[in-house]
Amino acid sequence: MAASERSSSAISASRQYAPYVEADWGFKNTWYPALFSHELAENGVKGVTMAGHDIVLRRSRGKVYALRDRCAHRGVKMSLRPMCLTAETLSCWYHGFTYGLDDGVLKTIVASPDDPLIGKVRIRTYPVAERAGIIFVFVGDEDFAPLPALEADMPIRITDDANAVAHILDENVYVRGIHRTGNSNWRLAVENGFDPGHLLIHWDNQIVAATDRKLGLGVEPIGEGAIKIIDEPDGPKGIMNMYNTRAYKFIMENKAVNMRARGKNSYYARTSMVLPGILLVEHWPIPGWAQYEWYVPTDDKHHEYWEILVGRCRNEEERREADYLYDNFLEPLGLRDFNDNDLFAREAMQNFYEQGDGWNRESLCAFDAATITWRKVAARFNRGIQEPPESHSGSHNR
Secondary structure, eight states: OOHHHHHHHHHHHHGGGHHHHTOTTOBOSEEEEEEEGGGSOTTOEEEEEETTEEEEEEEETTEEEEEESSOTTTOOOGGGSOBOOSTTEEEOTTTOEEEETTTOBEEEETTOTTOTTTTTEEEOEEOEEEETTEEEEEESOTTOOSOOOGGGGSOOOOOSOTTOOOOTTSSSEEEEEEEEEESSOHHHHHHHHHOTTGGGGGTTOHHHHHTTBOOOSEEEEOSGGGEEEEEOTTSOEEEEEOTTSTTEEEEOEEGGGTEEOOOSBOOOOOEEEETTTEEEEETOSSTTOEEEEEEEESSSSOEEEEEEEEEEOOSHHHHHHHHHHIIIIIIIIIIIIIHHHHHHHHHHHHHHHHHSOHHHHOOOOGGGHHHHHHHHHHHHHOSOBOOOGGGOOOEEEO
């Protein structure tokens, strides 16, 4: 096939999921994790950026509030030098424009207490939910309604496995993790998360050797049931790679390059990806545990990479044991060493997709069926494509 024919074929394929290709800044009208609960103490103030939205969070009297992190006066970020003069407000450190935490309305101006602008200007606020030790913010259109439940933007609860892993929103679960910046577009991170062919970059990782795990060089779909569509009413939308069925073939050897997977212990780690881009890996890094990953768009070239491990803990003794396991094994070998390879791979693709029009020039192969299915599902079920930041200002006159 000539290069021009390959290019035309790729462009034609990309049009099947055009909304996804257009979503450089992510999907909007969805819940994203902003901070761990322990990162925002009482009276604490922190700024985050999600899908191009600059947001300032404040905890007051135990409750977390989220407002646009741009003062309506001169546009400075209020999180740069937090000023909290009352329990009900947040003030800008520059001239003292003071906004209500609940409604974002300008309540007073420290440097001009009788100014006629008071009460007539507001900055937007964002819905907040705090669950499982994580602060979530609903990012998107200010007037979006009805507000979906947080569970709608979470992986599904596993019910078809007698040894099902715990769900992150269950009672009596252990939830710990990290988040860090990834220097690639969020979509490259998402697709890396469930990519059946990317096991190759992990085949010699420390955690694989330590657990003597028979991971494989890759996974090839060979049956119609390889990829399950997730379409829960008023709930999660996405895909599930059915690795625990005969619809997938684990590639253990490639004689052409004299390469063979190591390890003796075989146990599957089925993967799911749901909108807006949340990975669930069952029975990973070890049996009985689950790994959750969020790839939160920051801008069109970066994402915040959330890596969360979830296990069952019925009492304090089990929690202490889980802490020991997490601190000395799961985080250093799983979330750090193992996932460092994923960050490297995503960032290595960034230039091709940013500068080289990768969405229309890529040459996908058989195991990329999961990627294509995900793109189509995401294009169909998303609640809107996030516009670049200049198109969604966050201050209003009343």
